[in-house]
Amino acid sequence: xPIIIFIASLISTGLDSIYYRYLPLDTNLYQKIEIxxxxxxxxxxxxxxxxxVSYGASGLVVDQGMWVNFxxxxxxxxxxxxxxxxxxxxxITKGLFEVENTRVGFIAxxxxxxxxxxxxxxxxxxxxxxQQGVGGELGVGPLTTGLVVAxxxxxxxxxxxxxxxxxxxxxxxxxxxxxxxxxxxxxPVLKGDDYLIDYQSGEITFTPTxxxxxxxxxEVDYLSASVRFLKLSSxxxxxxxxHRIGFLGDFEDPSRPxxxxxxxxxxxxxxxxxxxxxxxxxxxxxxxxDYLKVEDHYQFAGFGExxxxxxxxxxxxxxGDYVYDQTIHAYRYTGNSxxxxxxxxxxxxxxxRFVYTNSEFKIGSMKATLEPAVAVSDQNLLSSRDDEDNLxxxxxxxxxxxxxxxxxxxxxxxxxxxxxxxQSEYDLNYLWGADSEVVMLSRYQAGLLAHYSGVxxxxxxxxxxxxxxxxxxxxxxxxxxxxxxxxxxxYRFDGGYDLPVYFVVPGIGVLLEDDRRLSYLQLRIPxxxxxxxxxxxxxxxxxxxxxxxxxxxxxxxxxxLSWTRNTWEGRNWDLASLSASTTYPFSITGSFNLNRExxxxxxEFYVEVDPNEGDYRLDTITGRYIRxxxxxxxxxxxxxxxxxxxxxxxxRLLSDFEYGSMEISANLDDARTEFRSGGDxxxxxxxxxxxxxxxxxxxxxxxxxxxxxxxxxxxxxYFRLNRFWRVxxxxxxHKAEESESGTRIRDETTTxxxxxxxxxxxxxxEAYIGYDLIKASSPAYFPEIGTVLIRxxxxxxxxxxxIMGFRLFSFVDLSYIYSEEDLPGFLSxxxxxxxxxxxxxxxxxxxxxxxxxxxxxxxxxHPEYKWDHxxxxxxxxxx
Numbered sequence: 001x002p003i004i005i006f007i008a009s010l011i012s013t014g015l016d017s018i019y020y021r022y023l024p025l026d027t028n029l030y031q032k033i034e035i036x037x038x039x040x041x042x043x044x045x046x047x048x049x050x051x052x053v054s055y056g057a058s059g060l061v062v063d064q065g066m067w068v069n070f071x072x073x074x075x076x077x078x079x080x081x082x083x084x085x086x087x088x089x090x091x092i093t094k095g096l097f098e099v100e101n102t103r104v105g106f107i108a109x110x111x112x113x114x115x116x117x118x119x120x121x122x123x124x125x126x127x128x129x130x131q132q133g134v135g136g137e138l139g140v141g142p143l144t145t146g147l148v149v150a151x152x153x154x155x156x157x158x159x160x161x162x163x164x165x166x167x168x169x170x171x172x173x174x175x176x177x178x179x180x181x182x183x184x185x186x187x188p189v190l191k192g193d194d195y196l197i198d199y200q201s202g203e204i205t206f207t208p209t210x211x212x213x214x215x216x217x218x219e220v221d222y223l224s225a226s227v228r229f230l231k232l233s234s235x236x237x238x239x240x241x242x243h244r245i246g247f248l249g250d251f252e253d254p255s256r257p258x259x260x261x262x263x264x265x266x267x268x269x270x271x272x273x274x275x276x277x278x279x280x281x282x283x284x285x286x287x288x289x290d291y292l293k294v295e296d297h298y299q300f301a302g303f304g305e306x307x308x309x310x311x312x313x314x315x316x317x318x319x320g321d322y323v324y325d326q327t328i329h330a331y332r333y334t335g336n337s338x339x340x341x342x343x344x345x346x347x348x349x350x351x352x353r354f355v356y357t358n359s360e361f362k363i364g365s366m367k368a369t370l371e372p373a374v375a376v377s378d379q380n381l382l383s384s385r386d387d388e389d390n391l392x393x394x395x396x397x398x399x400x401x402x403x404x405x406x407x408x409x410x411x412x413x414x415x416x417x418x419x420x421x422x423q424s425e426y427d428l429n430y431l432w433g434a435d436s437e438v439v440m441l442s443r444y445q446a447g448l449l450a451h452y453s454g455v456x457x458x459x460x461x462x463x464x465x466x467x468x469x470x471x472x473x474x475x476x477x478x479x480x481x482x483x484x485x486x487x488x489x490x491y492r493f494d495g496g497y498d499l500p501v502y503f504v505v506p507g508i509g510v511l512l513e514d515d516r517r518l519s520y521l522q523l524r525i526p527x528x529x530x531x532x533x534x535x536x537x538x539x540x541x542x543x544x545x546x547x548x549x550x551x552x553x554x555x556x557x558x559x560x561l562s563w564t565r566n567t568w569e570g571r572n573w574d575l576a577s578l579s580a581s582t583t584y585p586f587s588i589t590g591s592f593n594l595n596r597e598x599x600x601x602x603x604e605f606y607v608e609v610d611p612n613e614g615d616y617r618l619d620t621i622t623g624r625y626i627r628x629x630x631x632x633x634x635x636x637x638x639x640x641x642x643x644x645x646x647x648x649x650x651x652r653l654l655s656d657f658e659y660g661s662m663e664i665s666a667n668l669d670d671a672r673t674e675f676r677s678g679g680d681x682x683x684x685x686x687x688x689x690x691x692x693x694x695x696x697x698x699x700x701x702x703x704x705x706x707x708x709x710x711x712x713x714x715x716x717x718y719f720r721l722n723r724f725w726r727v728x729x730x731x732x733x734h735k736a737e738e739s740e741s742g743t744r745i746r747d748e749t750t751t752x753x754x755x756x757x758x759x760x761x762x763x764x765x766e767a768y769i770g771y772d773l774i775k776a777s778s779p780a781y782f783p784e785i786g787t788v789l790i791r792x793x794x795x796x797x798x799x800x801x802x803i804m805g806f807r808l809f810s811f812v813d814l815s816y817i818y819s820e821e822d823l824p825g826f827l828s829x830x831x832x833x834x835x836x837x838x839x840x841x842x843x844x845x846x847x848x849x850x851x852x853x854x855x856x857x858x859x860x861x862h863p864e865y866k867w868d869h870x871x872x873x874x875x876x877x878x879x
Contacts (some may be wrong), residue, residue, distance in 0.1 A: 001283030008651070044072050078107040081116070111140035120146050122233060122248065124356060125371040125396025126412050129248060129420070130154045131233040132179075132223060145236040150174040150250070152223030159204075159218040164597060165575070166205030166212070167198070172314065173345070174225035175199045184210060193427075199225075207593075211564040211575045213536075213545065229349040230256035242360035245659055248420070250348035254381045264509035267382065270348050272386035282311040282342040289290050290330060297321065298342055301332040312340040348380035354420040365403045371396040377419035392418030406449040410462075413442040442466050468630070490514045515615070528552060536568070541637075543568030556584035572598040593650040601642040606633040646670050659683050673700040689726065691717040708738040718758070727757040732772065740780070746826075748776045770794040773858065776827055788821045805863040809856075810841040837861050842872075 001622035064245040071080040081104030103116035115136040122129040135148030170180075177199045182189050184206075189195060194210040197203070204220070206212050229252035254262075260271070261284060269278045283291065283298055289309030290770030299311050312322060312331050322331040331340060356373035373394040380396045394414040401407045418441075447460025459473040464487075472485035480497035496509035504525055511518040520534035532547040545566040552559060559580035566573040579591040606616060609632055617631035625633060628701050648669040655662045662679035678695035692715035700707045716730030734750035754770030776791035793816050800809040815836045823831060842856030859869030 007011070007538055019457070029112065042820070072254050076109055079104065081105050082112070082516070088384060111138065113138040118146070120148065120233070122235065124373070125358070125369060125398060126356065126373045126394040126414065127396075127420075129354070131235065131248070131250075133231075133233060135233075142238075142239045143236070145234070147232065147234045150225050150227065150231040150233045152179065152225050155220075155224045157222070161212045161216045164573075165595060166195075167201075168205070168218075169201075169203050170220050170222065171202035171224045171226070171398045174202045176223035176225050179223035180204075183219045183221075185217050202249075207577075211547070211562075213564075213566060226347060227252070228258055228346050229253055241792045242362075243358070245357045246355075248354040248419075250350070250352045251462050252351065252381070253658055254349040261724060270380065270382040272383070272385070273348060274380060274383055277347050278347055279341075280346050282344045283308040290560060297333045297335075298327075298331075299333060300328060308340055312342055313344060313633035314339060315341055344848070348382055350377065350379050351381055352377040352420045365401055367400045369396075369398045375418045375420040379419065390417070390419075392416075392420070394418050406560050408447055408449075410443070410445045416441065445470075491801045501602075504636050526686065536566075538568075541568050557582045586655065588653070588655040590653045591651070593648075595646075595648040597644075597646045599644045599646075601640045601644060603638040603640065605638070607636055608633055631803055671702055673698075675699075676788065687720050688728075689720065691716060691718060704740055706738075706740045711735040716754075716756070718756070724761045725757070725759050727755070728758055730754045730768075730770075732770070743780045744778070745780045746776070746778055748774060750774045752792075752794075762763070764799070766798040768794070774831065777833070778825070778827065781826075782824050785824060788819055788823065790819045790826070790827075792817050792831075806843045806845050809841045811839065813838040813865075837859075846853065 007027050018791060045243065063149060069082050072622070073079070102492075103114055103118060105114035109399040117134055118132065118137060120131040120137065122131075131148060131150065132152075132154060133148030133150035135146065137144070137146035139145075155171060157170055159170070163667075175197070180191075180197065181620065182195060182204065184194065189210060191197060192196050194207055196205045196207065202225075202654055212218075231252045233248075233250050235246065235248045237244055240754050266278075266280055269280070283289075283293065290300060290303050291306040291308045291310045292301045293299075293308055298308060300306070300646075310331070310480040314320075318337045318339070320340045321333060321335060321341040322338045322342060323334055323648065324330075325332040331342075353376045354373065355375075356371055358369065358371045361368045361370075373396070375392040375394065376390060377392070378390055383683075396412040398411075399409040403824070442465055443462060445462030447458065450457045454477060456476040461469070461471045463469055469485065470485065470487040472483070474483040474485075475481065479499060480495065482495040484493045485491065491512075491514055493512040494510065496507065499504050499733075500506040504523065507522045507524070509518075509520050509522075516536065516538035518534060518536050520532055522530065522532035524530040528551060530547070530549040532545075534545045534547075536543045536545060543566060545564065548561070548563045550559075550561040557580065560577070562575075562577045564573075565576040574594065574596045576594040577592070579589070581587075584869075607616075608614075611628050611632045614633045615628070616633040616635060617628040618633060619626050625635070646669070649666070650668075651663040651666040653662075660681040660683075662677075664677045665674075667674040668678070675698045676696070678693075680693040681691070683690045692713075694713040694715075696709075696711045698707075698709040710720055711734065713733045716728050718726040718728040720726050730753060732752045732754065733752070734748075734838055735777040736746065736748040737744070738746040750772050752770055752772030754768045756766070756768045758764075758766045770793070772792040772794065774792060775787050776790060777785070777787040793851075794814070796811075796813040798809075798811045800807055802808075817831050817833050817836060819831075819833065823833065838860045840858035841854055842854065844854040846852055854874045855872070857869070857871050861868075
C-alpha cells in the first residue's frame with residue numbers, strides 16, 4: 001500500500017499543470033515521498049523527476065517534468081503504468097508547454113482500474129465515441145465507471161493534399177500539444193522527422209523527407225483546443241452475460257470559462273445566440289499583456305508594457321482590421337484590408353447525455369446484436385432558445401453468420417437531433433466515397449467475406465443516409481491486391497502487385513477515380529533503395545513523377561538521399577533531401593534540403609449542373625464551394641500565361657570532435673535568407689590551454705531589403721600556474737550591422753579584452769576584469785550625431801565551495817556604461833548608461849549519485865529600470 005500512495009503522489013504532482021488551467025493555485029509543493037515495500041513486493045521502478053518553482057518580478061512560475069516506468073506485484077495487487085511529462089521528439093515550430101502522459105493501472109481480486117491521463121474508447125454500434133482527459137476509471141465486478149477532466153474535443157480530420165508541403169490547416173481553434181497522431185497513407189509519421197506543427201494556429205507542414213502530392217491520403221487524429229469551459233466527461237456501464245446497459249456524458253460548466261470572463265454583454269450574446277457560435281472581443285485584462293486600447297481598437301505597446309492580452313483570429317481575404325507586422329513581431333491595426341480580427345470564436349457551454357443498451361443473441365452459427373440509444377443534449381446551457389431539438393434517437397444492429405464463409409448485415413440509424421459527439425469513422429467515410437462534410441446519419445450494409453487458397457475476398461453493398469447506394473469488392477493475395485468501389489456516380493479502382501526476385505522487389509500499381517488517375521512502376525530493395533515512376537492525371541491536368549530513395553550504410557558512414565520530381569500540366573515541383581553522418585574520425589552530420597515549385601496560375605470557376613450531378617455545392621453562409629458528391633456544381637480550370645516560382649534551400653553541418661564543436665546552417669527562400677555559424681575550441685599546448693569561441697549570423701528580408709549581421713569572437717590562452725590555478729588574457733571583438741533599402745540603421749563595433757583567472761579544487765573561483773570600447777552610429781536615424789563612443793568596464797566573479805554536504809555558489813557580472821555624448825533613441829535602450837548587473841546566489845545539494853536539489857536567487861538590475869529578480873527552487877531526482 002505505501003507503494004500505491006507513492007505512485008499516487010507522483011501522479012498528483014505530475015498533473016498539477018493541467019489543473020492550473022481550471023483551478024486556483026493551491027498546491028503543496030513540499031511533499032514527503034516515502035517508498036516502503038513488503039517482503040513479497042516485486043515493484044520495478046525507474047525514471048526521473050524534476051520540479052521548479054520561481055517567483056519574482058514576472059510573477060509565479062511553476063514547472064515540472066517527470067518520466068517513470070513501473071510494473072510488478074505487491075501482495076495480491078498487480079500494477080503497471082507510466083508517468084511522463086516531457087516534450088515531443090524532434091524539432092517543432094513552437095515550444096511545447098507541458099504535455100502530460102501519465103497513467104497507472106492495477107488489477108486486484110476485487111476489480112481493476114486506472115488513473116491519470118486516459119483515453120476512454122467506446123466502440124458502440126451506434127457510433128464510436130472517444131473521451132480523453134485526466135481522471136480515473138474503476139471496475140468492480142459487472143460495474144465500470146470513469147470520469148475525466150477533458151483537455152479538448154476529439155477530432156479526426158482529413159487533409160486534402162495539394163502540390164506543396166504545407167502549411168495545411170487542421171483546426172483554426174488550435175491543437176492540444178502532443179495530442180496529434182498523423183497518418184500518411186495509413187502509416188503513422190513522427191513529429192520533427194516527418195512533419196512540423198504549429199499548435200496555436202492548428203497548422204502542420206511536412207518535411208522534405210515526407211513528400212506530399214495530390215494522390216496522398218492524410219488523416220489527423222487530435223484534440224481540438226476549442227474547449228472554452230471546464231469540461232467533464234463521464235461514463236458507466238453494467239454487464240450481465242451478453243447484455244449491458246450504459247451511459248456517457250459530457251458537461252461544460254458555464255460558471256468556469258477558460259481564458260476569458262463572462263460579463264453582462266457576453267452573457268446576453270450567449271442567451272440570444274441559441275445553439276450558434278458567437279464572436280467575442282479578443283482582449284482581456286486577466287493577466288496584463290502587450291497591447292493598449294485606443295478608442296475602438298488595440299495598439300501594440302511593447303512586450304509586457306500593455307494593459308490587455310489580446311487574441312487574434314485569422315479571417316483572410318482582406319476581411320480583417322489587423323495585419324501581422326514582422327518588424328515588431330506583433331499585430332498592427334489597419335482599419336481595413338487586414339487578415340486578422342481582434343475577436344475569438346466561442347462555442348457556448350454544452351451538455352450531452354447518451355444512454356444505450358446492448359444485447360447479444362446466438363443461435364447456432366448465427367449471432368445478432370441489438371443496440372437502441374437515446375441522446376439528450378443542450379448546445380447552449382446559457383440560452384433557452386433552440387431547445388426543441390434536444391432529444392435524439394438512435395439504433396444500431398449487426399447480424400453475422402459464419403460457417404466457412406462469413407456473411408454480415410450492419411445497420412445504424414440516427415435522427416437529425418442525435419447530437420452526441422460521435423467519433424468520425426474516416427476509413428469508413430473514405431471507402432464510401434463521402435467527404436468530411438457529409439454527416440452520416442444512417443448506414444445499412446451487407447457483405448460477404450471468404451478466404452480460399454491464400455486469397456481474401458470481401459464484397460458488399462449498402463445504402464448511406466437512406467438514399468445513396470454503394471457497392472464494393474476487394475481481394476488481397478500473397479503479393480498484391482485489387483479493389484473496386486462505387487458510390488453514386490463516383491468510383492474507385494486500385495490494384496498493385498509485387499514480385500520479389502532474390503533481394504530485389506519490382507512492383508506495379510494503378511489507382512483510378514472519377515477525378516484522377518495514377519499508375520506507377522517501382523523497384524526497391526527493402527530498407528536500402530527505392531525508385532518509382534508514376535503517371536498522374538487529375539483536375540489540374542496530366543503529369544508524371546519520379547521518386548528516388550537511397551539510404552546506404554558503409555561502415556561508420558550512414559546517409560539518406562531522397563529526390564522527388566513531379567511535372568504536371570500547370571506545375572513543376574522538385575523536392576530533395578540529402579543527409580549523411582559519420583563517427584570516424586570524429587562525429588559529423590550534414591544535411592541539405594531543397595523545395596522548388598513552379599506553378600502556372602489559373603482561374604477557377606464553377607458551373608451549375610442538374611441536381612445530384614455535380615461534385616460541389618454552394619455554402620450560402622460562407623460563400624464557398626464545398627466538395628459534395630450530391631452537389632449541383634462542377635469545377636472548371638482555365639490556365640493563364642503567368643507563373644509563380646518559389647524555392648527553399650536548407651543547409652546544416654554539425655561536428656563534435658575531441659577539442660571542440662562547430663555548426664553551420666543556412667535557410668534560403670524567396671522572402672528571407674538566414675545564415676549562422678558558430679563553434680568553440682579548447683586546445684592544450686604545453687603549459688597553455690588555448691581557448692576560442694565565436695558566433696556569426698547574417699539575415700536578409702528580401703521584401704523590405706532589410707539586412708542584419710552579428711559577429712562575436714572571444715579568444716585567448718590560459719597559462720597553467722599549477723594543477724589548480726590558471727590565468728590568461730582574452731580578446732573580444734563584436735560587430736553588429738542593420739540596414740534597410742541600402743540605408744544603415746545601426747553600425748556598431750566592440751573591441752575589448754579581459755584577464756581571466758580560474759581556481760578549481762574542492763572549492764572553485766572564476767573571475768575576470770575587462771574593458772570594452774563600443775563605437776556606434778545610426779546614419780539613417782541620427783546622421784547629425786555621427787559615431788558615438790561608449791565605454792564599458794567589466795568585472796565578474798563566479799564562486800562555489802562545499803559546506804556540510806551543500807555546494808554554495810554565487811555569481812555576479814558588473815559593468816558600468818558611460819559616454820561623453822547623450823545616447824539617442826534605441827542606442828540608449830541597447831546600452832543603458834550607469835551601473836548594470838547580473839547576479840545569482842544559492843546552494844544545491846546532491847541527494848544521490850544522480851539527484852540534486854537547488855535553491856537560488858537571481859536577476860539583473862539597473863538604477864533607472866525595473867529590477868528583474870527571481871527566487872527559484874528546483875529538484876531533479878533519478879531512480
